[in-house]
Amino acid sequence: MKQWLMDLAVETVTSPRLAAQKLLRLNPSTEILWTAFLLVVICNALVAGISMLLVPAPTGAAEPPAIVMLRPSVFLMLQSTIVAAMIATFTFSGNILGGQGRLRDVALMLIWMEGLRIPVQLLVLVLSFVSSQLVELVMLLSGGLALWILLTFLDEAHGYGSLFKSFITVFLGLIALAFLLSSVLSLFGLLPGLQEMQGPAADPFR
Numbered sequence: 001m002k003q004w005l006m007d008l009a010v011e012t013v014t015s016p017r018l019a020a021q022k023l024l025r026l027n028p029s030t031e032i033l034w035t036a037f038l039l040v041v042i043c044n045a046l047v048a049g050i051s052m053l054l055v056p057a058p059t060g061a062a063e064p065p066a067i068v069m070l071r072p073s074v075f076l077m078l079q080s081t082i083v084a085a086m087i088a089t090f091t092f093s094g095n096i097l098g099g100q101g102r103l104r105d106v107a108l109m110l111i112w113m114e115g116l117r118i119p120v121q122l123l124v125l126v127l128s129f130v131s132s133q134l135v136e137l138v139m140l141l142s143g144g145l146a147l148w149i150l151l152t153f154l155d156e157a158h159g160y161g162s163l164f165k166s167f168i169t170v171f172l173g174l175i176a177l178a179f180l181l182s183s184v185l186s187l188f189g190l191l192p193g194l195q196e197m198q199g200p201a202a203d204p205f206r
Contacts, residue, residue, distance in 0.1 A: 009116060016149045020156035023108055033107055037083070040114040045079040047121045054125070085180050086110055089173035090154060096172070097165055099158025109153040113146065 012019040028036075091106040120142050127134045151166040160166060 012112070012116060012149060013145065016152040017156060020109065020153045023112060023153075024105060024156065026108070028108065030104070033104060033111065036111045036115070037080075037107070040111055040118070041080045041083055042076065043118050044114060044121065045076045047118060047125065048079070049075060051121065051125050051128070082177075082181065083110065083114055085177050086173065089176040089180070090169060093172035093176065094154060094158040094160075094165075094169045097158075097160075097169060099154075099160060099165070099169065101154070101157035101159070105157045106154070109150075109157055113149065113153070117146075 008019055008022060011022070087103065087107045087110050090110070091101060091103045094101050094106070120138070124135055124138055127138060147170075150170065151163050154166040154169050155161070155163055158165070158169065
C-alpha cells in the first residue's frame, strides 16, 4: 500500500489525468472518505501550527489573531471548513456547467491533494531555516503545479473534456467560497483579526 501511494503521488505530478482515473476507480466508502478527510485536515493544521510557532513572522508583519494561536481547535475548524467548502463549491459549480461529478468524487480528489500538501509544507518549513528565496520558489512552483493538477482532476471528475470548463468551475467555486468563508469568519468573530493580520499590503491570494 505504501509503495502504491508513493507511485500515485509521483503520477499525480507527472500525469495527473491518469492519477485522477485511478482515484475515481477506487470508489471508497463514505466512512473511508470521512476518515481520510479528518486525517489530512488534522495533519495539515498540525504542520501549519508548528510552522507558525517555529518560523518568525517577517519584519513588519502583524501577528496572527490570538484566538487562532491560543486555540488550535479554532485553527482546525477553519482548515476543515475551507476544505469542506471547496469540495461543495467545486462540485456544485461544476454541476451548473453540465459536469457529472458527484460530491464524493470531488471530495476524493481534493482530499488526496490535501494529503500531498503535507510533504510540501514540511519542505517549506525546513527551507525556511535555510533561505527565504528558496521558500518563495518552492511555493510558486507548488502553487502552479497544484492549479494544473486541480484543473485536470476536476476535468476528470466532471467529465468535461475541457480544462477551460474546469477553470470556470474553480473561478465560480472560489467566488462562492469567499462569500461562505467571510460569513463563517464573521460568525466566529475572526474576520477583523484576520484582516489586521493581512494588513493593507497583503497579498489577496495568499
